[in-house]
Amino acid sequence: MLNRYPLWKYILLVVVIFVGLLYALPNIYGEDPAIQISGSRGADVTVKTQEQIQTVLSNNQIEAKSIVLENNSILIRVASNDTQLKAKELISDSLGDKYVVALNLAPATPAWLSVIGAQPMKLGLDLRGGVHFLMEVDMTTALDKLLDQAAEALKSDFKDNKIDYRSLTKNNDQQIVVTFDSSDARNAAITRINQLADYDVVSQGNNQLVIGISEARLQQTKTDAVVQNTNILRNRVNQLGVAEPIVQRQGADRIIVELPGIQDTALAKQILGATATLEFRQVNDSTAYNVADIVSGRTRAPYGSEIKYTQDGRPVLLYKNVVLTGDHITDSSFRLNEYGQPEVSISLDSEGGKKMLAFTQANRYKPMATLFVEYKDSGKLDKDGKPILEKQEEVINVATIQGIFSDRFQVTGISSVEEAKQLSLLLRAGALIAPIQIIEELTVGPSMGQENITQGLESCLWGLLISVAFMLIVYRLFGVFASLALVANLILIVGIMSLLPGATLSMPGIAGIVLTVGMAVDANVLINERIKEELRNGRGVQHAISEGYAGAWSSIFDANITTLMTAVILYAVGTGSIKGFAITLGIGILTSMFTSIVGTRALANLIYGGRRVNKLSI
Known part of the structure; x- marks a missing residue:
């Protein structure tokens, strides 16, 4: 029989709308x-x-x-x-x-809704308020780090190739100066450097070479610093529980970070600015040196060593040469050991594991220190008006190497469980490749966000009222069907947006919803006009309804699928607000096809289906 739905279709429609309403409800509680x-x-x-x-x-x-x-x-x-x-x-x-x-x-969601996982939509910075930062990667520190690594690599390479040199130092132009005992050694070094892609011979003199890092390697380091810092910041913010942050690269050396819902820039700076990492260094425990005399200035620290301090101010004499840095840490976790003391378990990558294995094999029963390194805003500005970052270092652990280990070990001596937890989190999220400076910050207050929400809701309401008025005037009862479908469509959009873990509503997202309101009635206009056309051609009422929906389906599908493809492309290649627009548009297209076709057809079948009807209210 024409225009009859089986019972299960009506039940399915009611269940879908009810579930959408249930998960949309938390948004009214604010x-x-x-x-x-x-x-x-x-x-x-x-x-x-x-x-x-x-x-x-x-x-x-x-x-x-x-x-x-x-x-x-x-x-x-x-x-x-x-x-x-x-x-x-x-x-x-x-x-x-x-x-x-x-x-x-x-x-402020009621407990009974929270039990089923119903939560309000996540709002973007422009609606909820929050903080916006424009951050700049400190390339000078990144390149200094590269130069240190290059110097150590050259020392190792010259040793492996039996090239003798007298000294290898860095100059102020980010170059490496090597002095040789003979011109033969210098020439052998030139030959070797020409075989290495990362180095260039800048100049040469009597038994001396000035070596620079190749331009390609410098550019690669700059790019890696920004890309890796961006990923690390994103991981860190996610692990610290900030809802739906935006972390994206801008230009050659800058990163944009937006944290919706946070109104305190101090908290945001603490989350983002912590460039926490670890350095593992050997302790200089030689009895030839008195640490107290070095601290007081009576004697100088031996060459290649320096004094660092523990949290309680105790001095420790460490070798400057770093055994391993936090760049090789792949995972970390905190726990209480058998003595009830907090410790952090650390896992290294393969390269870090090899370095640690070699060091522990050669230095068993010698002390090794764990140095916590952090860059913080000093409160001072340089000549360009940028914040000056201050390096802060603290020895958190000194332990004797009791056995040989490689890619897994524990750091002990941490003062509290909370400190162990925070250290583990920062290390797990990753150490920033280079320090970052906040060069612009903006706080969007909740009152401004509320004003944006009010304006967005008003635009949705006006769009809905105009669409409903048009459909009621032109299509009468079928206009009522379309209007009910339009309301159900909005409920489903809000419910799905509340359910999706990665969906954030912003002002462009509201624009996508308003656009969907206008597009949703297009399908019903096509269906209703097709029904009227069938009636004018002399078709019976039941056949006109059936042919109207069947004939309009292909046009509705073609129009919506092309728009949906556009939304998918916008979401795939867009960032920030573009993604917000694309996701609400895409969801709106899918829900409008469901409500406009299945929903209105169910209402039409319920009222007209299986009956002898001579005239339609359309």
Whole structure:
């Protein structure tokens, strides 16, 4: 029989719309202004910290909706933005510099929705507010690092090829100066360097060579520094739980980072600016040198050694030569050992494993130190107005090499579980190849984001009202079908956007939804006009409905599939806001085809199907 759906199709349609409505519901509850407290390196967030915060809020007559301690972080929900700002300032003053107090927004989704995993849509920076950074990679440090590696590689290469030299040093022009005992040794070195693609002979003199890094190698290092830093920043932000960040390269040496929802630039800088890595160095434990005398200045540190300090200020004499750097770390995790002390387990890549194996074989029962290296903003600016980064180093562990090991070992001597956790996280996310400088920062407040949301909702509402009015006036009852399908379409878009883990709604995304509203009625216009055409040609009502949907299907499919292909291409090659537009457009196309064809057909079948009808309200 024409125009009849089996029961399962009606059930399927109802279930799909109900599930879409269920997962779209959290978006009407909004978000609470919140303050999030986490510990800096070495500081724990405990119940005692929570009690201290509660006391501060009570003494200042500030009422909190809730204060929750979870995952070494405290989340405080308050009623308004003004209360949020006041509470943040009071808590910061009370806790001091050991803790990071950040403004944030926390979903106000009811517990019964959270149980089934229903959460509001993730909003972009322009809607939710947050911080935007333009960061520049410090290429000078990257090239200095390359030069150090090149110098060590040349020493090893000359040794392997039995080329004797008197000294090998670096000059101020990022070049390597090698002095030889004879012209024969110098000529042998020239021959060898010409065989190596990464080096060029800049000049030569009496038994001396000035060697530079090849231009191709320099450019490759610059590119690698930006690409690897971009990937590492993305991993670090993801692992620290910042929702839907944007981290992308811009130009030759810059990176854009956007963190929606974070209102505190100090927290963002702590997340992004930590260039944490480890250096493993041998301890100079020679009895010929007195560390106290070196620290006091009575004697000088021996050649090739330097003094570094532990967290409690104890000096340690280390060889300058680095056994291994954090660049070779592939994974790390923290745990408590059998004595209840925190430690970090480290895994190395194959090259790092070979280096560590060779070192431990040659230095068994000798002490080795783990040096934590970090670059931080010094608060000073250079002549170009850029922040000057300050290198901070701290010996976190000195241990005797008891056995031979290679790509897996543990670092102990860490003061707290929280410090071990943060160190493990930063190492797992990767050490930045070169320090980064924040040359531009922008904070988008939640009030500006709310204004954008209001304007976006108004544009959607006006688009919906105009479309509904047009369909009701022109197509009457079939216009009602189309209008109900349009509302169902919007519900499904919001529900799917809330469900997708990688989907973020931004202003361009709202534009994609508004465009979808207009495009969604196109399918119903085609169907309704085709039905009217069939009626004018003398077809019966039931045949006209059936032929109208069947005849319009090919045109609807062709029009929507080409638009969908465009959305896929935009998502694949676009970045940031372009992706936001593409994803809402793509989802809108798929849901509109479902609601416009299946949904309206179900309504038409329900009312007209299987009945003797002489006239349609169309």
